[in-house]
Amino acid sequence: MTHLVIRTCPTCGSRRIRRVKRDIQSKRNGETFVAKGIEIEECPNCGERLFSPEAxxxxxxxxxRLQKRPRARKSA
Ligand SMILES: [Zn+2]
Known part of the structure; x- marks a missing residue:
């Protein structure tokens, strides 16, 4: 049993956790990075987001992938 399925929200206890696709923002070294179309579990009750190892x-x-490709776009 290695597959972990989250069914209950650790924050509010709601059992309505569902899997959704979101663009996830994270910060690293002061730079904001957005990962698109990431599947996460989200609680519709309190908005808690749970990240699976896959996510x-x-x-x-x-x-x-982003780091390998230097930004070509210039903000004029
Ligand atoms: Zn919740």
Missing amino acids: LEAIAAQRT
Whole structure:
């Protein structure tokens, strides 16, 4: 039993946790980074967001991809 499924919100105890796709913002070294289309569990009751190991991996993967490609866009 290695697959962890979260069904109860650790914050408010609601059992209505559901899986949604979100753009996740995170900060690292003062830079804001957005990972798009990440599947997370979200509590519709209190707004708590729970990140599965898969979600964290997906975020890390997008971050790595971003770092390999230097920003070409210039804000004029
Ligand atoms: Zn909750």
